[in-house]
Amino acid sequence: MNVRSRYWGILGVFLLLALGGLGGIAWEASRNLPEMDGAIFAWLQTHFVYLLLALFLIFGVLIQIWAWLDGVVFKPLIQVTREVGIIAGADPSREIQLRPDHLLGELPEAARRVGTALLFARRQVGEALANQVEGLERLEKVIKHLNVGLIVINAEAGIVLYNLAAQNLFRNRQDALGLGRSLYELCARMPLETTMEFLNRCHASPEGCADKGDARFFCAALHEDVMLDCAMSLFPCQRADQNYYLLTFEEATRRVSGLRRSDRLIRHALENIRGPVANLRAAAETLMDHGDMDHHEREKFVQVMHDEVAELSVRLDAIATEADTLAAEHWVLNDVLTSDLIEALNRRMERHHGMRVHPLGEALWIQADAPALLLALESMLAKIRYHAGPVAIEIEALMGNHRIYLDLIWPGTPISARAVESWHGEKLEDGGAVMRLEEILERHGCEIWSQAHRRPGHAMLRLPVAPSARQWQFPVAEISERPEFYDFSMMNGFNALGSRLAMPLANLSYVVFDTETTGLQPSKGDEILSMAGVRIVNGRVLYGERFERLVNPRRPIPVESTRVHGITDGDVQDKPTIEEILPQFKAFVGDAVLVAHNAAFDMRFLQLKEESCKVRFDNPVLDTLLLSVYLHDEVTDHTLDAIADRLGVDVQAHLRHTAMGDAMVTADVFLKLLELLKARGVSSLGLAMQASDSMVRIRRQQSEANY
Amino acid sequence: MAVEILIVDDAPNIVLSLEFLMKKEGFSVRSVGDGDSALQAVEEKRPDLVLLDVMIPKKNGYEVCEALRADPLCQGVKIIMLTAKGREVEQEKGLALGADDYVTKPFATRELVLKVRTMLGLGND
Numbered sequence: 001m002n003v004r005s006r007y008w009g010i011l012g013v014f015l016l017l018a019l020g021g022l023g024g025i026a027w028e029a030s031r032n033l034p035e036m037d038g039a040i041f042a043w044l045q046t047h048f049v050y051l052l053l054a055l056f057l058i059f060g061v062l063i064q065i066w067a068w069l070d071g072v073v074f075k076p077l078i079q080v081t082r083e084v085g086i087i088a089g090a091d092p093s094r095e096i097q098l099r100p101d102h103l104l105g106e107l108p109e110a111a112r113r114v115g116t117a118l119l120f121a122r123r124q125v126g127e128a129l130a131n132q133v134e135g136l137e138r139l140e141k142v143i144k145h146l147n148v149g150l151i152v153i154n155a156e157a158g159i160v161l162y163n164l165a166a167q168n169l170f171r172n173r174q175d176a177l178g179l180g181r182s183l184y185e186l187c188a189r190m191p192l193e194t195t196m197e198f199l200n201r202c203h204a205s206p207e208g209c210a211d212k213g214d215a216r217f218f219c220a221a222l223h224e225d226v227m228l229d230c231a232m233s234l235f236p237c238q239r240a241d242q243n244y245y246l247l248t249f250e251e252a253t254r255r256v257s258g259l260r261r262s263d264r265l266i267r268h269a270l271e272n273i274r275g276p277v278a279n280l281r282a283a284a285e286t287l288m289d290h291g292d293m294d295h296h297e298r299e300k301f302v303q304v305m306h307d308e309v310a311e312l313s314v315r316l317d318a319i320a321t322e323a324d325t326l327a328a329e330h331w332v333l334n335d336v337l338t339s340d341l342i343e344a345l346n347r348r349m350e351r352h353h354g355m356r357v358h359p360l361g362e363a364l365w366i367q368a369d370a371p372a373l374l375l376a377l378e379s380m381l382a383k384i385r386y387h388a389g390p391v392a393i394e395i396e397a398l399m400g401n402h403r404i405y406l407d408l409i410w411p412g413t414p415i416s417a418r419a420v421e422s423w424h425g426e427k428l429e430d431g432g433a434v435m436r437l438e439e440i441l442e443r444h445g446c447e448i449w450s451q452a453h454r455r456p457g458h459a460m461l462r463l464p465v466a467p468s469a470r471q472w473q474f475p476v477a478e479i480s481e482r483p484e485f486y487d488f489s490m491m492n493g494f495n496a497l498g499s500r501l502a503m504p505l506a507n508l509s510y511v512v513f514d515t516e517t518t519g520l521q522p523s524k525g526d527e528i529l530s531m532a533g534v535r536i537v538n539g540r541v542l543y544g545e546r547f548e549r550l551v552n553p554r555r556p557i558p559v560e561s562t563r564v565h566g567i568t569d570g571d572v573q574d575k576p577t578i579e580e581i582l583p584q585f586k587a588f589v590g591d592a593v594l595v596a597h598n599a600a601f602d603m604r605f606l607q608l609k610e611e612s613c614k615v616r617f618d619n620p621v622l623d624t625l626l627l628s629v630y631l632h633d634e635v636t637d638h639t640l641d642a643i644a645d646r647l648g649v650d651v652q653a654h655l656r657h658t659a660m661g662d663a664m665v666t667a668d669v670f671l672k673l674l675e676l677l678k679a680r681g682v683s684s685l686g687l688a689m690q691a692s693d694s695m696v697r698i699r700r701q702q703s704e705a706n707y
Numbered sequence: 708m709a710v711e712i713l714i715v716d717d718a719p720n721i722v723l724s725l726e727f728l729m730k731k732e733g734f735s736v737r738s739v740g741d742g743d744s745a746l747q748a749v750e751e752k753r754p755d756l757v758l759l760d761v762m763i764p765k766k767n768g769y770e771v772c773e774a775l776r777a778d779p780l781c782q783g784v785k786i787i788m789l790t791a792k793g794r795e796v797e798q799e800k801g802l803a804l805g806a807d808d809y810v811t812k813p814f815a816t817r818e819l820v821l822k823v824r825t826m827l828g829l830g831n832d
Contacts, residue, residue, distance in 0.1 A: 313813040324794055402795060417773040417804055418766065447796045449769070451803050462803070464796050 004074045011066045015059065022055070069103075076102040082632060084111050089675040091648035092119035147334070149228075149249035155241045157183040157192065169228070169249055170221065175588045178545045179537050180509045183247075187228070191219045196245055199234040218252060227252045262326050265319065272315045276308040283308070324445065335468040336370050338397035338406070339363035344370070345377050345395075357381065357408070360396035365468035366404050369443055373465075375428045376440045380408060380448070380461060383423060388412040388459075403464035407453070414459040415450040423448075501620075501686035505674050508685060510536040510622075511588065512595040512667040513547075514659045515602050516565040518557050522605045527553035528578055529567050531585055532659035534667050535592065539674070541667045547588040548660050550575045565657050582606070582613035591619060593685065597640045597666045599623035620685060624666055626692040627673045631680065640665060647672040710827060713754040714738035715745040715771065716789065717763050721812075725758060728820055742766025746774055754784060756827060759806070761790040761797070769804050776805035785826045789814075 036044075076098045083096045092115045096108045143150060149166035153159055159181050170177045176185040183192060195215050214233035221228055229252035235244045283304045287293075293301075339359065346356045377395075384393060391410045398405040424438040441448060444465050453460040513533035519526035533547040550567070552575045562568055596602045599621050606617050628638045632646070640662065644651050649668040655661025682688050712729045716722050717740040729736045737754070739745050741764040745757070757775070761768035768788055775781045788801045791812045798809045807826060810819060 309813070310815070313815070316813065317811075320794075417769040421767055421770055445794065445796065447794075447800045449800045449803055464799065 002078065004070065004078060007070065007074050008066070011063070015062075018059070072099070072101055072103045076104050076108070078634065080104065080108055080111055082634065084114075085631075085676060085679060086647065087111065087115040087118065089679045090672040092116070092122060094648060151183065151247045151249065152235075152244055153183050153247065154244045155196075157196075159183055160244065166249060169226075169251060173221075173223065175547065175584060178535060179542060180535075180592075181590060186222060187230075188220045188222060191217050191230075192232075195230075195232050196234075199232060199245070200240055200243065203234055203236050204240075258326065261322075265322050265326065269319045272319070273312065276312040276315070280305055280308045280312070334368065334370065335365055336368045336373075337363050337365055338404070341366075341368065341370060341373065341377075342395055345374055345381075348374060348378055349381065352378070353382065353385075355385075355390075355393075358392060358394045360394050360409075361398060364397045364399060364404050366397075366406075367444075367466040367468045369440075372435060372440045372443060375435065376437055377406075377408075377463075379423070379426070379428050379437065380463075383419075384408060384410055384415070384461060387415050387419070399467070400464060402467075404467045406463040406465060408461040408463075409453050409455070409458055410460070411458050414452055415461065417449065420448060420450055420461070501689075502684050504683055505677065505685060505688055506539050509538075509592045510595050510667075510670070511547075511592045512536060512541075512663050512670055513585075513589075513602065514596060514662040514666060515605055516567060516657070516659050517605060518553055518555065518561050520601075522608045525555065526605075527551075527555060528581075528605050528609070529553055529557065529561075529565065529572060530659040531581060532663045533585065533588060534660075534663050536595075536667055536671065539671065541664075541671065546660065547585060549581045549584070551581050552577050565659075578609050579613050582609055583615050586615040586617065589617075589619060594619045594621045595624065595666065595670050596621070597624045597662070597669070599625075620689065622670075622685075622688060623692055624670050624673060626695040627677065627688065628669075629695045630682075630691045631673065631676050640669065643669050643673075709733065709735040710756070710829075711752065711754040712736045712823070713745065713748055713757045715740075715742070715757060715763060715768070716760040717741060718760075724816065728816055729823070732820060732824070740764070742768070742771045745771050749775065749778075749781065749784070753780060756785040756787065756823060758823075759786055759788050761788055761792070761801070769800065772801065772804050772806050787819075787822065787826070 079098060080096060083094060087094050087096075094115065096112060098104070098108055102108075143161070143163050146163055147165055149169040150161070150163045151159055151166050152161035159177070159179055162177060162179075167174070167177060170186055173186055195217055198215055214231050216229070216231045219228045219230045220226070229250045231248045233246050235246060237243050283301045287298065287301050287305075340363075342357065342359045349355050349357065381393060385391070388410045389412075391412060394409040396405075396407045396409060398407060424436070424441070426437050427434050428437060428440070441463075444463075446463055446465055448461060448463050450459060450461045452458070511533045512535075513531065515528050515532075516530045517526050517528050528551050530550045531547065532549075535542045535545040550572050552572045554577060557567060557569050557572075594603075594617065600623065603617070603621060610616055624640070624643065625638050628643045632638075635642075635646070641651060641656070643649075644665055647669060649665060649672060651665050652661060655664070677683070677688060677691070682691055710733075712734045714722055714725050714729070714736065716725070716738070719740075722738050722740075726736050726738055737748055737752075739748050743765045745759070745763075746766070748754075749757070757771075759768045759771060763771075766774070768790070772786055772788065775784055775786060786806045787808045787810055788806045789810050789812060790797055790801075798811075801809045808822060810822070
C-alpha cells in the first residue's frame with residue numbers, strides 16, 4: 001500500500017468515525033432524549049437544517065483540503081519517488097517536472113542535485129574507464145584487422161572473440177558465428193575437441209610438450225566445402241574448465257589444391273613427354289645409324305618424327321598454360337588492395353626519398369607478395385626519377401584483359417627497353433633480405449616495360465599483375481557496422497540450462513526481436529512479413545550480430561498494414577517463405593532468452609508456425625511491456641514510444657515500425673528496464689518471469705472486470 | 708628485288724630450319740646470333756622482315772625491337788618475335804614495344820611460313 005492510499009485511508013477512517021459518532025448520538029437521542037426546555041427545542045427545530053448543512057460543509061471542506069494536499073504533496077511525492085528510481089537506474093540527467101505549487105519544498109531540488117552528482121560520478125568513472133578501454137580498443141582494432149582468422153573459445157567451445165578475417169572465412173555462416181555461440185556449429189567437433197584435450201594434457205604434464213604449446217591441425221568447416229588450416233594454443237587458467245583457447249584459421253583449400261595441382265602437373269608432364277621423346281629418339285637414331293635404308297622406309301621414319309613432334313608441341317602448350325595459372329595462384333601471394341599498396345609505398349617513399357606518388361583511378365584487388373612488390377616499386381620509382389628528373393609521378397591501377405596494370409606515369413619520355421632490362425639483375429635489399437628484381441617479377445608472373453602514356457607528353461612503366469578473385473566477391477569487410485567481436489567476461493563458461501532461472505539477468509544472453517505482419521490475427525490467416533532480431537550479451541547490444549529478413553507471406557498484403565510498416569507485395573514476392581526463415585531465426589536465437597515488446601503477440605505468430613517449420617521456440621520469454629507495467633504501475637501508457645520516452649531512449653522515428661528499428665528500440669528499452677528491475681530487487685531470470693506473470697494475471701483480471 | 712629476311716637467334720638448330728624454309732620461299736636470308744650483330748646487320752642492309760628471338764645474348768629481343776622502332780628508316784620493317792616463354796604477359800610486352808606479331812616456340816613451320824607471307828603481303832600460294 002503506498003503512501004497516497006494510506007493518506008486517503010486516514011480521511012476515510014476519520015469520516016467513518018465521525019459519521020459513526022453522529023449516528024450514535026442520533027440513535028441515543030431517539031431512545032431517551034431528556035426533557036428539554038420548550039424554547040431550546042423550538043430553537044433546535046428551526047435551526048436543525050442549518051446545523052446539518054454546517055456539518056456537511058465541514059466534511060466538504062475537509063475533503064477539499066485533503067484533495068488539495070494530495071495534489072500538492074502526495075502525488076508529487078509518488079512522482080518524485082518514480083523519477084528518483086529512473087535517475088538512479090537509468091537516466092541521471094533526467095529533469096523532474098512537478099506542478100509548480102507543490103509543497104515538497106527542497107525535495108525535488110535535492111533529488112535533482114543527487115542526480116547531478118550521480119551523473120558527475122558516472123562521468124568520472126566513465127572517463128577513468130575510457131582511458132583503460134582506449135588501450136583495449138587499440139588492441140581490438142589490431143585483432144579485428146588481422147589477416148588471419150582468429151577465434152578465442154572457452155572450455156565449452158563458446159566463442160568469446162572473433163575477428164573480421166574469421167567472419168570472412170565463415171561468410172556463409174554469419175548466423176552461427178557470434179559471441180557466446182558454440183564453435184562446434186561452425187567446425188567439425190572431433191579435431192577441435194581432441195586438440196583441446198591434447199593441449200590440456202600437455203599443460204598438465206610436468207615436462208610439457210615438445211612444441212611451444214600450440215597444435216596445428218586441419219579441420220573442415222561445417223556445411224561448407226572448405227578445409228581450414230588451424231593452429232590452437234592454450235591460455236591456461238586456474239581450473240581446466242576455465243581455460244580458453246586461441247585458434248587461428250587459414251583457408252587451406254586453395255593452398256592445398258594449388259600444391260596438389262602442381263604435383264599433378266609435374267607428374268603428368270613427365271609422363272606426357274617421355275613417350276613422344278622415346279619415339280622420336282628411336283626414329284632419329286635409326287635414321288642416323290642406317291643411312292642405307294631405301295627411300296620408302298626413310299619416309300616412314302620421317303613421318304614418325306613429324307607426328308611425334310607435333311604431339312609434343314601440343315602437350316607442351318597444355319603444360320605451359322597450366323603452369324602459368326598455377327604460378328599466379330602461388331600461395332605466397334595474398335589479396336592486396338592497390339590503395340593499401342600505394343599507401344604503404346608512399347610511407348616508404350616519404351621516409352627514404354622525401355616524395356610521394358599520386359594515386360589515380362580506383363582501388364583494385366591484386367594478388368601480390370606485398371613486401372616484395374613494394375621493394376620493386378620503390379626501386380623502379382627511384383629509377384624513373386633518375387631517368388626523368390625530379391618530376392611528379394602518378395600511379396594508376398587499371399583493369400586489363402586478364403591482368404591488372406600498375407602504371408607508373410610521369411611527364412617525359414619512355415625509358416628504353418635496354419635500361420629497363422638492365423634493372424632485372426639488380427639486387428634489392430630490405431631489412432637484411434636480398435632479392436633480385438627479376439625474382440620478384442617472376443614471383444608475380446610479371447614483366448615490366450616502358451611505353452608512351454595515352455596522355456600526350458607522358459610516359460609510363462607498366463607492371464601487369466594478377467587480379468584477385470576478391471574483386472568480384474561480396475565486400476565482407478563492409479557489412480558489419482561495428483560488430484562487437486569479443487567479450488572476455490564470458491570466459492568463465494556457461495551454467496547448465498536448468499539453472500538459468502537462478503542466473504543473474506545481467507549475465508544472460510538475449511535476442512530482442514520484432515515482427516511485422518499482415519495483420520493482427522494469426523489464427524485468421526495473418527502472416528509474418530519481416531523479422532528482425534538483435535543480440536544482447538552481458539548487458540551490451542551487439543549491433544553487429546543482427547538478424548533481418550523479409551518473408552514472402554504467400555498472400556496479398558492489406559493496404560492498411562502496408563501503411564504501418566511500408567512493406568508492399570513487390571518487396572516480398574521474391575523472398576523466401578516462413579518455412580525457410582523461421583529455422584534460420586531459431587539458429588540465430590539458439591538458446592538465448594527471447595525478448596519482445598508485447599511478446600505474446602509475436603510469440604503467437606511464431607508458435608502457430610512451429611509445426612510447419614519444424615522448429616520449437618521453448619526459450620524463456622520476457623516482455624518489455626509487462627516489465628514496464630510491473631515497474632511503473634501508476635502510468636497508463638506502456639506503448640514502446642512512451643516507455644522509450646520515459647526512460648530516455650532515443651528513437652529514430654524513420655526506423656519505427658520496421659522490424660529492425662523496433663527491435664533496436666526494444667533492446668535499448670530492455671537494457672534500461674533491466675537496471676530498474678535490479679534496483680527493485682528483481683535480479684534473476686526466475687524473478688523477472690514471476691514479475692511478468694503476476695502482471696499478466698492482474699491485467700487479465702482488469703480486463704475481465706472491465707468486461 | 709628479292710625479299711630480305713633477317714633471322715636473329717642463337718640456337719643453330721632452329722636457324723638451320725628457319726634458313727632453309729625462308730630460302731625455299733625464294734627470300735634472301737641472313738642470320739645472326741645476338742642483339743648487337745642484329746642491329747649491325749640491319750644497318751648494313753635493311754631487311755623487310757626480322758624473325759627475332761627474345762632470349763639472345765648482348766641485347767635481348769625487346770631491346771633490339773625497340774631500337775629498330777626508334778630508327779625512322781626501319782619503320783616499315785616487320786618484326787615477328789619468337790620466344791620459348793609462352794606467357795601472355797611476354798606477348799603483350801613484345802607488342803607494346805613495337806613487334807608486329809609474336810610466335811611461341813615450338814611452332815608449326817607451315818604456320819610460321821604462312822604468317823611471314825601474309826605479313827609481307829605475298830598471299831598464300
